[in-house]
Amino acid sequence: MAVISDFVFWCVCIILLSIVWKYFQRRRRWAAIIDKIPGPKGIPIFGVTWKMLTSRENIAKASRALLEPYGKYPVVRLWAGPFPVILLTKAESAKVLLSSNKHSDKAIFYRYLMNWIGDGLLTSTGHKWQQRRKLITPSFHFQILENFLLVMNEQSKILVQVLEKQSQQNVNSDFDIYPLISRCTLDIICETAMGQGVHAQLNADSEYLNAVNDLTRVIKMRMNRPWLSPNWIFRLTNAGKIEKEALKIVHGFTNKIIKMKRENFKTDDDLSQDNEEEILGKKRRVALLDMLLKESSSGNQPLTDEDIREEVDTFMFEGHDTTAVGISWALYCIGQLPAIQQKMYDELYNIFGDSDRDATTEDFHHMKYMDLVLKESLRCFPPVPTYGRAIKEKLEICGYEIPPGVTVIITPFLVHRDLANYIKPDEFNPDRFLAENSQNRDPYAFLPFSAGLRNCIGQKFAVMEEKAVISRILRSFVVTSVEEKDILSNLVGELVLRPIRGIKVKLQPRPKI
Numbered sequence: 001m002a003v004i005s006d007f008v009f010w011c012v013c014i015i016l017l018s019i020v021w022k023y024f025q026r027r028r029r030w031a032a033i034i035d036k037i038p039g040p041k042g043i044p045i046f047g048v049t050w051k052m053l054t055s056r057e058n059i060a061k062a063s064r065a066l067l068e069p070y071g072k073y074p075v076v077r078l079w080a081g082p083f084p085v086i087l088l089t090k091a092e093s094a095k096v097l098l099s100s101n102k103h104s105d106k107a108i109f110y111r112y113l114m115n116w117i118g119d120g121l122l123t124s125t126g127h128k129w130q131q132r133r134k135l136i137t138p139s140f141h142f143q144i145l146e147n148f149l150l151v152m153n154e155q156s157k158i159l160v161q162v163l164e165k166q167s168q169q170n171v172n173s174d175f176d177i178y179p180l181i182s183r184c185t186l187d188i189i190c191e192t193a194m195g196q197g198v199h200a201q202l203n204a205d206s207e208y209l210n211a212v213n214d215l216t217r218v219i220k221m222r223m224n225r226p227w228l229s230p231n232w233i234f235r236l237t238n239a240g241k242i243e244k245e246a247l248k249i250v251h252g253f254t255n256k257i258i259k260m261k262r263e264n265f266k267t268d269d270d271l272s273q274d275n276e277e278e279i280l281g282k283k284r285r286v287a288l289l290d291m292l293l294k295e296s297s298s299g300n301q302p303l304t305d306e307d308i309r310e311e312v313d314t315f316m317f318e319g320h321d322t323t324a325v326g327i328s329w330a331l332y333c334i335g336q337l338p339a340i341q342q343k344m345y346d347e348l349y350n351i352f353g354d355s356d357r358d359a360t361t362e363d364f365h366h367m368k369y370m371d372l373v374l375k376e377s378l379r380c381f382p383p384v385p386t387y388g389r390a391i392k393e394k395l396e397i398c399g400y401e402i403p404p405g406v407t408v409i410i411t412p413f414l415v416h417r418d419l420a421n422y423i424k425p426d427e428f429n430p431d432r433f434l435a436e437n438s439q440n441r442d443p444y445a446f447l448p449f450s451a452g453l454r455n456c457i458g459q460k461f462a463v464m465e466e467k468a469v470i471s472r473i474l475r476s477f478v479v480t481s482v483e484e485k486d487i488l489s490n491l492v493g494e495l496v497l498r499p500i501r502g503i504k505v506k507l508q509p510r511p512k513i
């Protein structure tokens with residue numbers, strides 16, 4: 001027995017030593033190339049990660065302190081623990097990566113999402129991604145989006161009722177609007193993606209809402225704890241058990257809806273006919289899921305229930321928190337600047353007058369100033385502050401070589417603050433997006449929805465949703481937001497750019513002109 005346990009002990013030692021030896025060999029090869037890229041010095045194994053071991057409130061400041069000395073470089077190198085990470089911080093470096101069709105594989109940290117959203121459009125690569133993107137693109141056709149506007153308008157009106165109650169309960173005091181917006185965007189994405197509401201706005205204790213919140217919390221937490229990376233270790237932890245329970249609820253819900261929709265699809269002529277006009281031309285409620293079933297049935301490779309679930313869950317993940325923080329940060333900015341808010345309201349008044357009618361897509365075309373304000377808000381507070389790629393073959397960016405195996409991170413938060421493209425970048429100035437002020441700007445200087453092959457498929461959906469919700473709020477209330485004196489301490493990049501202390505606002509009923 002003792003001989004066997006000695007043997008096992010030595011085998012484990014040899015395996016561990018060979019892993020460490022291999023790692024140091026690889027690190028040496030990487031370092032010879034990568035340390036030519038400017039960036040802060042790290043210590044062996046721990047890199048610069050130890051400098052980030054601070055409270056959530058201090059993370060943004062710590063990152064700024066770390067990167068500030070390298071502000072003039074378009075490419076910056078970091079050692080995140082034992083691994084090199086390359087940051088692209090300017091339009092000219094982001095352009096090289098995003099315009100290439102070779103480097104579209106997602107970075108390793110996306111795998112933490114996969115227990116929830118599987119290998120769907122956001123996380124998949126190669127042929128699978130190409131096929132899915134082709135199949136899903138028609139679901140975001142502008143006529144389909146028009147259909148979703150019904151839901152966006154309905155939910156915006158419910159939001160206004162919820163906000164009326166809140167402001168009556170908080171006369172002369174502020175309250176956090178972010179969780180209320182988050183429930184509204186969850187209701188919108190549930191109904192548009194699955195055709196089934198979860199009524200999170202009216203029932204804050206919804207099982208589905210709690211499960212989605214648990215999932216995002218656990219995924220965020222896991223990203224900061226590399227030792228929880230292997231699934232088998234993670235599953236043994238409390239967080240792993242919370243995730244398992246939440247997945248049971250979320251996947252259970254999606255599976256139930258898919259089953260129901262499949263049954264209806266077989267008997268619903270309008271949807272199952274291979275005639276796009278039938279769906280596109282009609283004012284009937286079609287969910288993204290219906291479109292997937294339709295596209296899948298007309299192609300030669302029908303999607304399985306599992307395939308459909310991963311796409312629907314991807315929409316749920318991508319289309320909820322992103323729009324929630326997008327709208328919330330926009331309200332923060334608008335609430336700080338009464339003159340800008342008044343100009344937006346005047347535009348809305350010209351469109352709607354005193355009427356309480358719903359917004360149409362035609363109205364959105366007339367919201368020219370709103371467009372500028374939303375762009376400026378997405379510039380200052382990009383909802384997805386970073387996104388990453390795994391480099392599979394040698395790449396050169398702005399004169400620096402990036403070897404295969406390395407993670408590259410695009411940082412819209414920094415790209416959007418580059419002095420070469422934005423004068424006084426910390427100032428909120430919607431006019432910088434007027435045609436005459438932006439004609440010479442590099443198109444890769446504005447990247448809230450990424451660019452190139454893997455850009456956001458839901459971009460038009462998101463902008464439409466922002467306009468529907470914000471126009472409804474501004475038609476009903478004058479918004480004043482509580483100024484964050486130290487804005488960096490209210491920012492944390494946890495999948496989305498989250499406001500740590502929320503977005504505190506006061507709302508007063510909008511006086512009629």
Ligand code: HEM
Pocket residue numbers: 106121122123133314315318319320322323326382383384387388447448449450453454455456457458459461462
């Ligand atoms: C303000 C709101 C939104 C922002 C800022 C945003 C931003 C982004 C960004 C930056 C990416 C690229 C991520 C990467 O490369 O890893 C992306 C991808 C994606 N987004 Fe959005 N998004 C928003 C809303 C939405 C909505 C509403 C939906 C769906 C209804 C959606 C669906 C997707 C999907 C499926 C992808 C993956 C596309 C692919 O790889 O082919 N997004 N989004």
